[in-house]
Amino acid sequence: xxxxxxxxxxxxxxxxxxxxxxxxxxxxxxxxxxxxxxxxxxxxxxxxxxxxxxxxxxxxxxxxxxxxxxxxxxxxxxxxxxxxxxxxxxxxxxxxxxxxxxxxxxxxxxxxxxxxxxxxxxxxxxxxxxxxxxxxxxxxxxxxxxxxxxxxxxxxxxxxxxxxxxxxxxxxxxxxxxxxxxxxxxxxxxxxxxxxxxxxxxxxxxxxxxxxxxxxxxxxxxxxxxxxxxxxxxxxxxxxxxxxxxxxxxxxxxxxxxxxxxxxxxxxxxxxxxxxxxxxxxxxxxxxxxxxxxxxxxxxxxxxxxxxxxxxxxxxxxxxxxxxxxxxxxxxxxxxxxxxxxxxxxxxxxxxxxxxxxxxxxxxxxxxxxxxxxxxxxxxx
Numbered sequence: 001x002x003x004x005x006x007x008x009x010x011x012x013x014x015x016x017x018x019x020x021x022x023x024x025x026x027x028x029x030x031x032x033x034x035x036x037x038x039x040x041x042x043x044x045x046x047x048x049x050x051x052x053x054x055x056x057x058x059x060x061x062x063x064x065x066x067x068x069x070x071x072x073x074x075x076x077x078x079x080x081x082x083x084x085x086x087x088x089x090x091x092x093x094x095x096x097x098x099x100x101x102x103x104x105x106x107x108x109x110x111x112x113x114x115x116x117x118x119x120x121x122x123x124x125x126x127x128x129x130x131x132x133x134x135x136x137x138x139x140x141x142x143x144x145x146x147x148x149x150x151x152x153x154x155x156x157x158x159x160x161x162x163x164x165x166x167x168x169x170x171x172x173x174x175x176x177x178x179x180x181x182x183x184x185x186x187x188x189x190x191x192x193x194x195x196x197x198x199x200x201x202x203x204x205x206x207x208x209x210x211x212x213x214x215x216x217x218x219x220x221x222x223x224x225x226x227x228x229x230x231x232x233x234x235x236x237x238x239x240x241x242x243x244x245x246x247x248x249x250x251x252x253x254x255x256x257x258x259x260x261x262x263x264x265x266x267x268x269x270x271x272x273x274x275x276x277x278x279x280x281x282x283x284x285x286x287x288x289x290x291x292x293x294x295x296x297x298x299x300x301x302x303x304x305x306x307x308x309x310x311x312x313x314x315x316x317x318x319x320x321x322x323x324x325x326x327x328x329x330x331x332x333x334x335x336x337x338x339x340x341x342x343x344x345x346x347x348x349x350x351x352x353x354x355x356x357x358x359x360x361x362x363x364x365x366x367x368x369x370x371x372x373x374x375x376x377x378x379x380x381x
Contacts, residue, residue, distance in 0.1 A: 003298070005073075012070060016077035019050070024081030026347055029204065032084050037162040038206030039085045048117030053091055058099065062112035068239055068304035072246035072297060079250025082347075082354055084205040086120055086159035092243045093158075093236055094121025097167055100232040101184055101224040110165075122163035124154035124187075124210055125233065132363035134233055139212065141170035141183055141222075148222065150185060150193075150215040156361075160208035161198035164189055168212065169233065172226065182230045184223040191215055203354030231308070238315035239304045241362055245297035245318045248326050248358045251351050252290045255333040258348065259283065262337055279336065286332050293325040313375045316368040323365035326355040 005013065023043065032039055047053050055070055057063025071092060078087065095114045098107060098121075113119035130136035139152025150170055160166055166187045174180045187194060193215035198208045223229070260283060263273040273279050296318040303314035330352045337348055359365060 009070060009073060013073045013077065015050070016052075016074050017080070019046075020077045020081035020083065024083055026350075029082055029084070029350065033200065033204065038159065038200070038204075039162070044085055044120075045117050047085060047087070048115070052087070053117050054115035056091060057095055057111050057115050061099070061107050062115045068242055068301040069298075071239075071243050072301045075243045075246040076250035076253075076297075079247035079252075079354075080254045082204050082251070082350060086122070086162060086205075088240060088243060088247075089123060089158040089160075089163070090114060090119075090121045093123045093240050094163075094165075094167055096236045096239065097123065097184060097232065098223065100236060101229050103224055106186075106220075106223060119165065120159070120163045122157050122160040122166045123169075124157045124160060124166050125169045126154060126156045128153070128155055132367045134237060135182075135230055137169050137171055137182055139168065139170040140173055141185060142173045144216070147216065147218040148185060150187070150212045150217065153209070153211050155209045157208050157210055158201075159206060160210060161196050161206060166194075166210070167223070169229070181226070181228040182233070183226060184229050184233075185217055185221045186223065187212075187215060187217065187221070191217070202357040203350065234308065234312065237362055238300075238311050241315045241319045242297065242300035242304055244358060244361060245293070245300055245322045248322050248355060249290065249294045249297050251355055251358075252293060252326060252329045255329055255348065255351050256283075256286050256290050259286070259333045259336050273336070282332055282336065286329050289325040289328050293322045293329075296321045309375055313372055316372040316375065319363065320365045320368035320372060323359040323368070326358055330355045 028040075051064055052074060054063040055066040055074065057065075059065045074087070075092075077083075078085075091114065095111055098110050098114075102110065110119065110121075114121065125134070125137070126132075127136065127138055129138065139150065139154065142149045142151075150168060152170060154168065157166065166189070168185045168187050170183055170185060172181050172183045193213045195211045195213070196208045197210070198206055201207045260274075263279055263283065266273045268276075274283075300314045300318035303311050305311070306314070333348055334352055337346065363371070
């Protein structure tokens with residue numbers, strides 16, 4: 001298999017690395033953390049001008065027709081800069097759900113606006129009782145005379161308070177009121193009956209929990225034709241996990257580079273820390289973990305369009321393995337910086353927190369080891 005990047009992919013990586021290095025300074029991150037949106041609308045506009053928001057959207061809907069590898073290159077650069085813009089929630093997840101399930105009219109109405117940076121999306125799916133099970137949805141959608149009525153609660157909605165539209169998953173009630181297929185509904189921000197509780201996420205960005213109480217929606221709020229959307233949700237979440245894996249690799253690489261530099265200049269007993277053989281062995285272990293994580297993220301991206309079981313196994317395998325690698329790399333980076341590693345003076349703590357947050361998104365390592373084993377036909381305690 002030829003894993004050499006094409007000229008276009010190399011150009012994308014170089015331009016993303018350069019933009020992130022020049023833009024996302026520690027001062028910028030502190031400023032963004034205090035912004036009610038959790039990110040800079042001006043930089044989001046620059047993302048659109050660079051073509052990044054159009055990257056995975058099809059050319060028929062105003063995009064560039066890129067794939068999981070291109071998304072991975074961008075996300076790795078975003079990891080290096082701890083980017084908090086809602087790229088994952090709007091482009092990787094939201095636009096992909098519309099592309100997978102939406103009618104042609106819905107795609108034409110939404111996707112070009114996403115590509116141009118005019119519309120942000122969020123995906124409200126997780127529920128408190130679900131425990132990472134994508135099929136567990138208690139939120140209900142009942143048919144009314146002129147549309148739909150939604151009731152339920154969602155947790156951990158990435159960038160939900162800043163989104164123009166929230167894509168909400170709900171069980172569509174059958175004629176006898178029994179819950180049936182899973183549907184996706186477009187809920188505009190500010191819809192009566194929709195209540196948001198916004199909070200700052202660990203490591204940057206914002207999330208929210210939301211309640212839906214008798215939320216009335218028009219008939220065309222339902223994405224697509226009403227057929228079950230669970231397969232589409234699984235597809236999009238698997239691809240999102242591949243993208244998150246690439247972001248985690250960018251964070252880990254930055255921690256490794258920073259720690260290598262620090263051990264060269266920090267002296268103990270008149271010698272640099274890096275002259276100590278034990279320290280060199282630990283750094284070698286960290287470098288190996290980063291390389292293993294990079295391989296797993298690449299494999300998940302390469303399998304993004306494979307048949308469902310193979311795709312899900314690759315995504316869960318990557319999420320589980322990268323989660324373990326991330327914890328090891330983060331802990332070693334903090335330890336090798338000594339007490340400095342947890343002060344506000346250095347960025348190490350911010351990268352450490354983002355890696356901890358990575359492990360909780362869409363299921364932790366233990367959950368994905370079990371899912372990988374189940375998909376492989378093996379039991380896993």
